[in-house]
Amino acid sequence: MHSDSIKVPKFTLKRLPLYYRCLRACLDRNQEYVSSEQIGKAAQVNAVQVRKDLALFGAMGTPGVGYCVADLKAKLEEVLGLNNVNEAVLIGVGRLGRAIIDYPGFERYGLHIVALFDSNPELIGTQVSGRPVFSTQEILHIIRRLQIKVAIITVPAEYAQSIANVLVEAGIRAIWNFAPAVIEVPSHVVLRNEDLAAGLATLFHYLAERNE
């Protein structure tokens, strides 16, 4: 591994995808150059912050003009690792699972969902959005054989932990948990709990603030 030449702070990393989204929008509009101000507005971030973030990995703009959209986009893709394809499996083909399978953007971000798992017998053996659905009983076997390292959990909260245990046993290295449950994994596994409802707290907070 020699990608350590680029060391991006945690907080910058969270903003980069927002910048990236803005760049894509610019490209769609055939806009050739973009200013830090414009990016900042789209990402709800200070313009100086944007410049500093971009400067971190050597993305330079030209004064008086801005950043070249195409170049910057390419640079971001490199830093975010969007060119590396990561194969993943998804467990729980319910509404949330299906929404994620079809969410436009995951593929673009290098996440390639190759297999699905569910416990519903009616689904097992079928295809959902072009991916085969296997029984949850086969998780261990299939993940090991395919050597998958990333898993997405979209099962009901009460099953999340037991699924996670099996995934870890199967050799999964990163878990993206959308189930509204607290799960625990060994320290060598990267866990990201995505709490959709958490965003509500922030939203309501600002809403209440405005109403004063």
Next chain:
Amino acid sequence: MHSDSIKVPKFTLKRLPLYYRCLRACLDRNQEYVSSEQIGKAAQVNAVQVRKDLALFGAMGTPGVGYCVADLKAKLEEVLGLNNVNEAVLIGVGRLGRAIIDYPGFERYGLHIVALFDSNPELIGTQVSGRPVFSTQEILHIIRRLQIKVAIITVPAEYAQSIANVLVEAGIRAIWNFAPAVIEVPSHVVLRNEDLAAGLATLFHYLAERNE
């Protein structure tokens, strides 16, 4: 509005829902007391941080014992405003929209989705998960009549901005945007862009880090 007595820092606010989730799990387990260490583990946060966050709004634990789960949960509900019910509408009854309508937790967080909108004639006039689906043409009319202040956008990216414009015109005060698009609203409207793919960046980053 007299909740201004409690002023919670932005970052604390993002962590509180994670603590809350942990408390719910404790309650399900009939656990009476919980330590900051345990909460921290569940929320992937330092224990001292947890104590500091909780101290901010006067939640006190007892040394040697921990925090009373029931009390702390009640306190958090108050701070996060989970007792206030916020009525909301959702635009875009696709997979993502349906996933959100049924996501277990929004109701619990005080978000009450009362009406849906879509442009698909086959959906209009039907009910989805118990909510009526109206035409997107009626957004202005219905939102004004119902006096809804919160809207959730789950339409395809290319329609997000125009939908947002209508919502603003209808008097919406807070928009929660799940569409993978950059949208702009007047400053008096609270906008939260939820980029599901953004979490991937963090996940992959840590994954790469571990692999070194």
Next chain:
DNA sequence: CCGAGTTTGTAACATTTTTCACATACTATA
């Protein structure tokens, strides 16, 4: 009642992140 073992609350410190201020560099127009 005492002492070992926990766990909180908080002050002091270290680190990170954000903002401010301003010099520098490019474009365009006259």
Next chain:
DNA sequence: TATAGTATGTGAAAAATGTTACAAACTCGG
């Protein structure tokens, strides 16, 4: 070729966040 306008790059200051360390408070077993 000036000159005005715009936008970047970056050092320094400010703010915030996170960590460490430790005294105080509680429980429990003897």
